[in-house]
């Protein structure tokens with residue numbers, strides 16, 4: 001089962017890429033095939049770890065451009081981790 005598979009009907013992808021990447025455990029959306037509510041589990045918060053790591057790294061950096069670039073990379077990495085590895089759950 002892929003991380004984008006609907007837990008109700010098995011349709012994949014159940015939600016668009018942008019929606020899956022922006023889902024949180026307290027936010028639900030509907031499967032585009034069966035219209036049942038889906039969300040992500042609380043383990044999706046682990047995808048924030050790269051962001052916290054980068055925030056701690058920005059205190060060592062001297063340039064704002066470097067900090068912005070690091071934060072952009074961490075944000076994209078978090079989105080990709082959520083898209084690829086955090087499964088959808090029933091709500």
Ligand SMILES: [Zn+2]
Nearest residue numbers: 006009031034
């Ligand atoms: Zn479905």
